[in-house]
Amino acid sequence: MTSSQDDEKNRLTGRVSRYARVGTGIGSAAARIAGARLFGGDPDLRREGELLAAALGQLKGPLMKVAQLLATIPDAIPPEWAAELMRLQADAPAMGWAFVKRRMTAELGLGWERRFAEFEHQPAHAASLGQVHRATGHDGARLAVKLQYPDMESAVEADLKQLGVIFALHARMRPAIDTTEIRQEIAARIREELDYAREARHMGLYAGIFAGDPDIRVPVPVPALSTRRLLTMNWLEGRPILSHRDAGQDTRNRLATAMFKAWWYPFSHFGVIHGDPHLGNYTVFDDADGTPTGINLLDYGCIRIFPPRFVEGVIDLYRGLMAEDRDRIVSAYESWGFRGLDTELIDILNIWARFIYGPLLTDRVRRIADGVSPAEYGRREAMRVAQALKARGPVTVPREFVFMDRAAIGLGGVFLHLDAELNFYRLFNEQIEGFDRAAMGRRQAAALASQGLASADAA
16 A cells, blocks of 8 residues: 555644543533532433533544444443433534645645546545545546545544543442443554554455355455555445335345345354444445345444454354353353353343344344334343443443444344344344354454454454
């Protein structure tokens, strides 16, 4: 890949500026919350959530992205805070053409425009970390050019520091969850999202996984037009998933089946997941006669690679729940990294496990959940778990659980949007049939090595 011509570092001035802007908003909200609690009375958790959401929503940056993730983890923050934070929108205002020209010059050098036949001035999409422009190569290929906003490394480091303020505030409230490992996991994944060279390798990984699959398409990066902060790839034509909500049941079921495979096949066979199942990260492509056929998988910044022991634990927990085999259930939790397991904690964890695995446990056609909106999916169960854990005492959630949980909730939300009716039991068992930990480990190691990615811990 082309080397960047300006070595954008984690600049002190950028960090100081970001600390000031983020710290003022979060600090003011935290002070008002702490002050109200000091004078007694029942806390107004919804109002507290509104204060935090208002502070975060003005930023349209990494911390807002983190806040949305926290809303999916039982009692990482209070559910009332989560409800308000989930209202935050993912889209950010786009940067103007003057910024684009400066940034493209920094990444590809003077005369960068001559390397494209066409380059649209207005972005096709703007998000929290960067924006995407349509372009055309000299060979006529349609391209997507993903350009990172300036000073994002500084922004991420500043925002991660402020994340500690939110966790510290919640820690005063006798929380059910010890967020130590959650914070470490979030920091690692968000930092990875800044490395577009790594994202290109993730694309290559998924392209290999789904090579020849007619239902799932993966973009192909263009190394000569990419750097660590610029990622050029072929443009995958498609329409938003939500544009098919009123399609026939067969179409919606076909798209949901493709989504199920796009998530569970890489996990069960290679130990990797697409950790950000946001609706904007998928589009639908049509076949020659215009029939919606399959899924374009977009945005590979948040790919989580798991050691084979964790994948085996996920499958063992499923089989333990199916057979009501408590020893196997306990062994699965231990393989995930949960410690201090006793009868009470196991029963609490099983509340969440039976919710996540519920649709996979019965051999029948069904919806993922009846009478539940996508925004409310998992909320009731999360509150039950949080209340039970608070009575018991804080539990440390293992790092690897964080994005697995988030992705499972996000995937369920997609199925709810599509109102899919599927036999999830059979779909899941097709993916895990013949699972062998050692064989999966070898398959994973070969796939990662082919893209220059570090191998997962095989312990």
